[in-house]
Amino acid sequence: MPEVKLVNVSKRYGRIKANDGINLTIKDKEYVSVIGPSGCGKTTLIRNIAGIIHPDEGEIFIDEESVSNVPIEDRRIGYVFQNIALFPHMNIWDNITYGPHVRGLPQQQTRPLALEMLDMIKIAARSEAYPHELSGGTQQKTAVARALISDARLLLLDEPLGALDVKVRTELRYELRRLVKDLRLTALHVTHDQEEAMSISDRVVVMKKGRIVEAGTPVSLYTRPQHTFTANFVGEANFLKGIVVETTADTSVVDIGSGVQLRANRGKETVDERVIVVFRPEFAVLDKPIEVNRLSGKVMDVLYSGSIIRVMIKLPNDETIAAKRIASFDKPMYDVSESVTISVSPDNVLVYPYPEEGLKKALALE
Amino acid sequence: MGFGSKRTVSLSSFIIWCTLAAFFVLVLLPTFYLISYVFLRWPEVNREVFANPIIGDENWNQILKVLFFTFRLSLSATLFDLLFGIPLAYVLARKKFPGKSLVEDVVTLPLVIPTSGFGFATLVTWTTASGIGGVFGSSSGAISLDTLIPFINVQALLFIVHVALTFPYVVRTVETKIQSIDPTFETASRTLGASSFTTFRKVLVPLMIPGVFSGAVLAFARSLGETGATIIVSGVSSTASIAIVRWTAEFKLATASFMGSLLVIIAAAIILPVEVYLRRGKRTLRFSSHFPVSLSRQLLRLERFTSGKLARIKDFAPLIVVVVTVIVPIIVVLNSVILFWPADPYTGKLEGGVFYQLFGPANYFNHLLQATLTSIVVALISTYISMCVAIPLAFIIERRWYGSFIRSILKVPMIIPTSSLGLSVLLMWGSSGINLLSTGIWLIILTHIVFSVPVIVESIIPAYEGSDIQTYEDSARTLGATEYNATEKVSIPLVKGGIITGFILSFTRSLGETGATFVVMGRNVTVPALVVNMVEALAIPAALFTSTFLILLALIMLGLIRVATRRR
Ligand SMILES: Nc1ncnc2c1ncn2[C@@H]1O[C@H](COP(=O)(O)OP(=O)(O)OP(=O)(O)O)[C@@H](O)[C@H]1O
Ligand SMILES: [Mg+2]
Numbered sequence: 001m002p003e004v005k006l007v008n009v010s011k012r013y014g015r016i017k018a019n020d021g022i023n024l025t026i027k028d029k030e031y032v033s034v035i036g037p038s039g040c041g042k043t044t045l046i047r048n049i050a051g052i053i054h055p056d057e058g059e060i061f062i063d064e065e066s067v068s069n070v071p072i073e074d075r076r077i078g079y080v081f082q083n084i085a086l087f088p089h090m091n092i093w094d095n096i097t098y099g100p101h102v103r104g105l106p107q108q109q110t111r112p113l114a115l116e117m118l119d120m121i122k123i124a125a126r127s128e129a130y131p132h133e134l135s136g137g138t139q140q141k142t143a144v145a146r147a148l149i150s151d152a153r154l155l156l157l158d159e160p161l162g163a164l165d166v167k168v169r170t171e172l173r174y175e176l177r178r179l180v181k182d183l184r185l186t187a188l189h190v191t192h193d194q195e196e197a198m199s200i201s202d203r204v205v206v207m208k209k210g211r212i213v214e215a216g217t218p219v220s221l222y223t224r225p226q227h228t229f230t231a232n233f234v235g236e237a238n239f240l241k242g243i244v245v246e247t248t249a250d251t252s253v254v255d256i257g258s259g260v261q262l263r264a265n266r267g268k269e270t271v272d273e274r275v276i277v278v279f280r281p282e283f284a285v286l287d288k289p290i291e292v293n294r295l296s297g298k299v300m301d302v303l304y305s306g307s308i309i310r311v312m313i314k315l316p317n318d319e320t321i322a323a324k325r326i327a328s329f330d331k332p333m334y335d336v337s338e339s340v341t342i343s344v345s346p347d348n349v350l351v352y353p354y355p356e357e358g359l360k361k362a363l364a365l366e
Numbered sequence: 367m368g369f370g371s372k373r374t375v376s377l378s379s380f381i382i383w384c385t386l387a388a389f390f391v392l393v394l395l396p397t398f399y400l401i402s403y404v405f406l407r408w409p410e411v412n413r414e415v416f417a418n419p420i421i422g423d424e425n426w427n428q429i430l431k432v433l434f435f436t437f438r439l440s441l442s443a444t445l446f447d448l449l450f451g452i453p454l455a456y457v458l459a460r461k462k463f464p465g466k467s468l469v470e471d472v473v474t475l476p477l478v479i480p481t482s483g484f485g486f487a488t489l490v491t492w493t494t495a496s497g498i499g500g501v502f503g504s505s506s507g508a509i510s511l512d513t514l515i516p517f518i519n520v521q522a523l524l525f526i527v528h529v530a531l532t533f534p535y536v537v538r539t540v541e542t543k544i545q546s547i548d549p550t551f552e553t554a555s556r557t558l559g560a561s562s563f564t565t566f567r568k569v570l571v572p573l574m575i576p577g578v579f580s581g582a583v584l585a586f587a588r589s590l591g592e593t594g595a596t597i598i599v600s601g602v603s604s605t606a607s608i609a610i611v612r613w614t615a616e617f618k619l620a621t622a623s624f625m626g627s628l629l630v631i632i633a634a635a636i637i638l639p640v641e642v643y644l645r646r647g648k649r650t651l652r653f654s655s656h657f658p659v660s661l662s663r664q665l666l667r668l669e670r671f672t673s674g675k676l677a678r679i680k681d682f683a684p685l686i687v688v689v690v691t692v693i694v695p696i697i698v699v700l701n702s703v704i705l706f707w708p709a710d711p712y713t714g715k716l717e718g719g720v721f722y723q724l725f726g727p728a729n730y731f732n733h734l735l736q737a738t739l740t741s742i743v744v745a746l747i748s749t750y751i752s753m754c755v756a757i758p759l760a761f762i763i764e765r766r767w768y769g770s771f772i773r774s775i776l777k778v779p780m781i782i783p784t785s786s787l788g789l790s791v792l793l794m795w796g797s798s799g800i801n802l803l804s805t806g807i808w809l810i811i812l813t814h815i816v817f818s819v820p821v822i823v824e825s826i827i828p829a830y831e832g833s834d835i836q837t838y839e840d841s842a843r844t845l846g847a848t849e850y851n852a853t854e855k856v857s858i859p860l861v862k863g864g865i866i867t868g869f870i871l872s873f874t875r876s877l878g879e880t881g882a883t884f885v886v887m888g889r890n891v892t893v894p895a896l897v898v899n900m901v902e903a904l905a906i907p908a909a910l911f912t913s914t915f916l917i918l919l920a921l922i923m924l925g926l927i928r929v930a931t932r933r934r
Binding site: 050052071073075077078081083085087088089098099102103104147150 | 548551
């Protein structure tokens, strides 16, 4: 139902700026994920919205109304915790009905609601069980049900699946999205699993050191990240330093050293500018290289990870890049020291201005 | 698996046997001797208590009266502790505020303060014009010695002293328990719509109940056995532990020992079941609080209404208890020493001044020096012997299958009222038992060992369990160390913090102990006992000075404890 708006929200812990001037609008019924390295302030952000902590600066609006003076219990949010936090001294039924109970709802009104919730998460049969008697996945589903029952309008999830094993995690993430969409809620989901974020969100927010780096749809973050940090953090990428040698209306040519040149779709860069050229390993064509943007080099290493093979290639300029493709027997394999040629379509080559703080710092997680 | 058997052989079983034997003789035997004494000499006890040729069963009536009074006092003090201690524990565990560690220190202070000195400070504060009365312009005290609290019929002053001395047990135990509860539960409750009071009642209280029980048990046991301060403020009334001291002094040994055994048995009957319950049921209590629906909704509304408004008051009101019962008496006694130094400020008489009493004909200063020497010798020797038993004992508790059993038995000397303990030691070693020692410094030492060993063991165990010793020791052993070597070179240094804390606690406890000491000391007076003697001799200025001396000593000890625990 609601729209959430953060205006210039900052929160400091001693010398650490856990949130540093956050501006973000989450639209009504939108499913937004926040990703970022550990300690970048994701939990702080979500706790600010919930009212568990109060920002030092800035303001938060829910449906255009400032919530600065609204205590936690009146913000009508559902909060799901990474460590699940079902009350250990109450059984599942009591956990789920806790919200309506403490809000003083009459029993005859609570009962059908709770039954519906139990049904929705398919654990009606176990409502007498205590939390420690259930599997992690079931516990977390219960926690979601508990958060949703007292007509939360905004669901805040802080690494809700982090404590679960991989299989359950992937299963539950789609269930979560379905639930949020069915109930027409607004959701903010913190995770450091970028795959999780990409696969269930309408929009993904990338954070670093208390600031928002950028926000966008999963596809745009993957194919057209606005910052080198995002390109590195979301998925995988090759980074090569270079200088723009030629520009036309829609293409730029970048020299990456030792006479090797790459052509890219034109951005804002100008001739002689120092730039970083970025492309993803999976966009490198290994087998039948096209005519433009060919790169030749020596195979340094070949790594298999199930369906994918990864080839590490040393270019003449001594930089090593990665290229990936599906592992399949009808295509040639590679030997170490063998010479190979790959190509990248100019559409898939991104050019960024050389970061002032240096490449290493720009990509660093902290 | 070969490791286990090898270990059994190599941690020289000699040490284990010596430790266990010392533990049995020095710690266990005296605690149980009292009860067996009553059984063995039943005819004598019977004649004195129930069928006295002259006064009939008057002694029995006395015992009953004293016991009822003691329980009223201890129970009401414990309930009061809970009422104010739990909110304070919550604030200390969950909130950050400037000066928090100072508050924690002040709360802890009564644990290390010599009780007779503290009791005297309280007496001066409430019943004389130098205390609270004087501040309000009265020429007498705020209350008199026998002002009663309505309903419970307990002297107000006794109640205040007992609250002050038992409060830290509730606060610190519950605080530790709350710290171990994940704060996410409370956050979750708030996000689900519960006000902070409702959250406290429905989430935190059920989860912290075990801590509340342990704290209450400790406070109750302490109050039952308190002697030092009680003897000074009790006036005409008598608690069980004081009665034992008095009857022993009157050589009514049979009555005293019968009362002592009753006290031990009753204390054990109340405390041990709680201990067992806490040990076994690690899970939290589940009570179904089925209020009538309408009442429950009203309660919720009330909690919601008051949560915002009363939060501050709830946070800081309990601090008043600490200020009134601990800080004010200390300030008053320090202030009084200065006031009374040259002469009695009210009459102007030199004889009423501290200086005259200390260095005049009564020469209390000499007594004080003598007593200080005795106290320090006793504290050093008893702590040293206790360490020799307690350190290996702590290791045995952690590593042997019968360890948890020993640890449970160790609870017994901790809950026994100290004057019963003193009596027990006196009976066992003295002329009516083995007849090895008569009253004096060695009996004091033997008595202090009984309660020092558990104190040291309980300080070492957390350090042991917190430092992953087994891993280090195993790795030392893979490098070729024998178990004995590994223990000496690796484990002992790792638990050093715990040992140091245990040493200071035991030393402090020994310095400040009054109840047991009084029974066994004979002519070798310690400083806390000296305060009692001074008060009984009405040498008030000298008592003022000695109390100040003891309180300063306690502050120094507290400083040392801070340093020792912080380094860890
Ligand atoms: N209560 C606190 N006191 C002091 N520092 C804090 C507190 N809470 C968070 N911080 C600091 O603020 C920064 C941001 O913390 P936050 O928990 O928001 O990070 P996060 O992105 O959620 O990390 P993670 O992925 O590890 O959960 C961290 O450096 C953290 O150490
Ligand atoms: Mg976090």
